[in-house]
Amino acid sequence: MNLKQIEKISKALGDVNRLKILRYMQKHNGKVECTQACKLLTLAQPSISHHIKKLVEADLILQHKVGRNYNYSLNQKVWDKYQKSLTEL
Amino acid sequence: MNLKQIEKISKALGDVNRLKILRYMQKHNGKVECTQACKLLTLAQPSISHHIKKLVEADLILQHKVGRNYNYSLNQKVWDKYQKSLTEL
DNA sequence: TAAATACATTGAAAGTTTTAAATATATAAA
DNA sequence: TTTATATATTTAAAACTTTCAATGTATTTA
Numbered sequence: 001m002n003l004k005q006i007e008k009i010s011k012a013l014g015d016v017n018r019l020k021i022l023r024y025m026q027k028h029n030g031k032v033e034c035t036q037a038c039k040l041l042t043l044a045q046p047s048i049s050h051h052i053k054k055l056v057e058a059d060l061i062l063q064h065k066v067g068r069n070y071n072y073s074l075n076q077k078v079w080d081k082y083q084k085s086l087t088e089l
Numbered sequence: 090m091n092l093k094q095i096e097k098i099s100k101a102l103g104d105v106n107r108l109k110i111l112r113y114m115q116k117h118n119g120k121v122e123c124t125q126a127c128k129l130l131t132l133a134q135p136s137i138s139h140h141i142k143k144l145v146e147a148d149l150i151l152q153h154k155v156g157r158n159y160n161y162s163l164n165q166k167v168w169d170k171y172q173k174s175l176t177e178l
Numbered sequence: 179t180a181a182a183t184a185c186a187t188t189g190a191a192a193g194t195t196t197t198a199a200a201t202a203t204a205t206a207a208a
Numbered sequence: 209t210t211t212a213t214a215t216a217t218t219t220a221a222a223a224c225t226t227t228c229a230a231t232g233t234a235t236t237t238a
Contacts, residue, residue, distance in 0.1 A: 003105050003108045003109065003112075004105060006102070006108055007102075007103055007104060007105045007108060008103075010099045010100075010102035010103035010104075011099070011100075011103035013095070013096075013099035013103075013175075014096055014099035014100035014102075014103045015096060015099075015225090015226085016092050016093060016096050017226095019092045019095055019096060019178065020092065022178055023092075023178045026178060033184080034184065034185060035183085035184070035185085043226095043227080043228090044227070044228050044229080045184085045185075045186095045228090046185090046186080046187080046188095046227080046228060046229080046230095047226075047227055047228065048185090049185065049186060049187085050186095050187095050225095050226075050227080051226090052185095053186085065185095065234095067184090067235065067236075068183060068184045068185075068234075068235050068236065069184065069185085070184090070185075083172055083175065083176070086102070086172065087172070089108065089111060089112045089115060100195095104195090104196085106196095122214080123214065123215055124213085124214070124215085132196095132197080132198090133197070133198050133199080134198090134214085134215075134216095135197080135198060135199080135200095135215090135216080135217080135218095136196075136197055136198065137215090138215060138216060138217085139195095139196075139197080139216095140196090141215095142216085143195095154204095154205095154215095156205065156206075156214090157204075157205050157206065157213065157214045157215075158214065158215085159214090159215075
């Protein structure tokens, strides 16, 4: 993993709201309803949407559309690579 | 490690220049001469100073003054905690 | 097919970060 | 003790990020 990729992932992790979204996902089998996340984080819906996009763009989570909702899963491969890259740098 | 701390460290890691500084340190036994880093990164000296400060403030590196220069060491304890906190979240 | 729901996109304001010029301070060397 | 060197701080401009209101699009339900 090159420095630009490490930078991008670190940036994606550098926000409490996004960390809360990630934690919420993990607690809910990768399922997030955007509207529920809004209530939890006291953020407007477009803000949640924006944060989720950052996580997707960093390739940290994978997005699957299911009807009107989305399900997400942690991209374990990228996650592991990131952690390995950090220790090696 | 709480979310605010994870956020701070992630932010500190979310910049290619800071990652390069960290890598440089690791390759040079934790020694950085600010002026050399300037050349390496083609950044002005106050910028390097600023970036190093961010790493110190995130508690990722420890700073020791040696004469006119500084030596640094990776704060292994915090580094390990960070990685652990990420996998657990 | 009309209304409701879930989420995305656009655009703009407010906040934060990055950068460097100018300047300050601490230490070393002459 | 003057001069040079290494790094820090202040300040301000430019770039980027966060937030949300308004609006758009896709899907489900009535």
